[in-house]
Amino acid sequence: MRQSWASSIDLASGRVTATEILQPGLSIGVKGGIIVAIALSLPAGPETKVIDAEGAYVTPGGVDTHVHLHQDNAPTGDKWLTGSRSALAGGNTTILAFASQKRTDESLFPVVEEYHNRARDQSYVDYGFHLILTKPTESILENELKVMVEREGITSVKLYMTYPAMKLGDGDMLEIMMQARQLGMTTMIHAENSDVIDIITKRLLKYHHTQPRYHAIARPQIAESEATNRAIALATVASTPILIVHMSSPIALSHARKAQSKALLPVHAETCPHYMYLLSSELAATSITMHDEHGHSHETEDEWAGSRHICAPPLRHSEADLQSVWDSVNNGTITVISSDHAPTLYNSSGGKRKPLIDAKATNSVPTFVQVPNGLPGVETRLPVLFSAATNPSAPAGRRLSLPRFVELTSTNPAKMYGLAGKKGSIAPGYDADLVIWYPSGHNDAELIISNDVLHHSIDYTPFDGIKVCNWPRYVMLRGEMKWNRDVELSEGHEKGILGQPSDGQYLKRGKGQVLVGRLGQTPPGMKEGEQNEWMEMVP
Ligand SMILES: NC(=O)NCCC(=O)O
Numbered sequence: 001m002r003q004s005w006a007s008s009i010d011l012a013s014g015r016v017t018a019t020e021i022l023q024p025g026l027s028i029g030v031k032g033g034i035i036v037a038i039a040l041s042l043p044a045g046p047e048t049k050v051i052d053a054e055g056a057y058v059t060p061g062g063v064d065t066h067v068h069l070h071q072d073n074a075p076t077g078d079k080w081l082t083g084s085r086s087a088l089a090g091g092n093t094t095i096l097a098f099a100s101q102k103r104t105d106e107s108l109f110p111v112v113e114e115y116h117n118r119a120r121d122q123s124y125v126d127y128g129f130h131l132i133l134t135k136p137t138e139s140i141l142e143n144e145l146k147v148m149v150e151r152e153g154i155t156s157v158k159l160y161m162t163y164p165a166m167k168l169g170d171g172d173m174l175e176i177m178m179q180a181r182q183l184g185m186t187t188m189i190h191a192e193n194s195d196v197i198d199i200i201t202k203r204l205l206k207y208h209h210t211q212p213r214y215h216a217i218a219r220p221q222i223a224e225s226e227a228t229n230r231a232i233a234l235a236t237v238a239s240t241p242i243l244i245v246h247m248s249s250p251i252a253l254s255h256a257r258k259a260q261s262k263a264l265l266p267v268h269a270e271t272c273p274h275y276m277y278l279l280s281s282e283l284a285a286t287s288i289t290m291h292d293e294h295g296h297s298h299e300t301e302d303e304w305a306g307s308r309h310i311c312a313p314p315l316r317h318s319e320a321d322l323q324s325v326w327d328s329v330n331n332g333t334i335t336v337i338s339s340d341h342a343p344t345l346y347n348s349s350g351g352k353r354k355p356l357i358d359a360k361a362t363n364s365v366p367t368f369v370q371v372p373n374g375l376p377g378v379e380t381r382l383p384v385l386f387s388a389a390t391n392p393s394a395p396a397g398r399r400l401s402l403p404r405f406v407e408l409t410s411t412n413p414a415k416m417y418g419l420a421g422k423k424g425s426i427a428p429g430y431d432a433d434l435v436i437w438y439p440s441g442h443n444d445a446e447l448i449i450s451n452d453v454l455h456h457s458i459d460y461t462p463f464d465g466i467k468v469c470n471w472p473r474y475v476m477l478r479g480e481m482k483w484n485r486d487v488e489l490s491e492g493h494e495k496g497i498l499g500q501p502s503d504g505q506y507l508k509r510g511k512g513q514v515l516v517g518r519l520g521q522t523p524p525g526m527k528e529g530e531q532n533e534w535m536e537m538v539p
């Protein structure tokens, strides 16, 4: 590999996967950060920088469209610098995070401005925002959302059906969905039945079932499946595309499948690696590795250790549940796999141990209710799934084809959220966002995941101990090498990080594509055109 940088990069001898696997030995020509050619041989001048992929797979930069960074409800989570650094080191070149409205925010403009301030010059990778709506005022619905789409390029909203501080009722959801349809926005939904969860939680606490493992018991599959069914019904009434985020329940997935295949509705589904690999038994774990100030580590009993795996929806109970998620990935029900990177420190008074620490101070009983929800995962998403796609010893039923890996982790998320033509594929005209993996059999490829190889600011990983057969060796953002895992470098930088926190560009997104079902379906039981009597239709 020649080391001089030039305006033209010829990425030779890789096996390129766009959404199909192309033949080995192709070169990718890059100019001005854009892919300009893919051919068996490309002209190279003295200025041309050639990177030899050595026969390894080259995949599009990961597009992780569900990442929580620097939100007020996760004070010990990653901020932009560490979260985006972690994203980069795990092969992502684009992340979509959230600008989150508080109930006290009457307007979205200051909210978005604040999140811009948090992210500006702090992101190693390109980025955009979804809007979390918790109080859809008339002026937000009638005026502000349009400006968000047209001026800010924010073309997606996320709605919560659970969490006291965020949840919306059916009426608010319908109003938002109808406006989203009108504006061509994508509606993301966190689907869990809030009342079911609240009632079970109250009773668990009454019977002194307070430990982390009860978090999963408080949020049963039926809560997810009922809310999923209801979200689909509301989207049907509003005739709008939706994406149900972080799906974990076989029954909920069957609702999505039925909506997609029987009713041909634009119901998209997202899952995350933790719902494909991890079980609720993790919440009962009691042994944890602690690190002392001398860098020594030792195993210790910790009744709260399972809180590290608290997320919502929770990890499910059985291998059959995991298998059902895998089946949904492979039968097409799942449209995207995101990380739902929603990290929080374990050993911190604001993190997962918060209830224990608070309870000591107030002489009360710590409960799972006060544990901040969410898991870190932006850096592990691609390596874990790439292993499922390329490791011949991955268990049957838990494999992905390589094109499906690319589709679920890059191409579909880019298309869903209005980045098609720019991100998520290796094709002329696209940004040269590329991941080059190690050639198979390379000594450095294989890795057992542990927190010390990761770049987030979190003190654990839920994927600890999972073996992956490969890791992104090089990551290029718009044609420039930003991650080289083998480079020791450099002052003030983590090993392997070549980029800067100001590299990431804000992405103004276009309208998302409908990847499943069709728009404009008449809801069952309504007459053709009946909705026109009461709903403003898209011109
Ligand atoms: N998923 C999770 O447990 N936390 C992140 C916040 C959310 O639910 O969207």
Ligand SMILES: [Zn+2]
Residues within 6 Å of the ligand: 190, 245, 246, 312
């Ligand atoms: Zn959520």
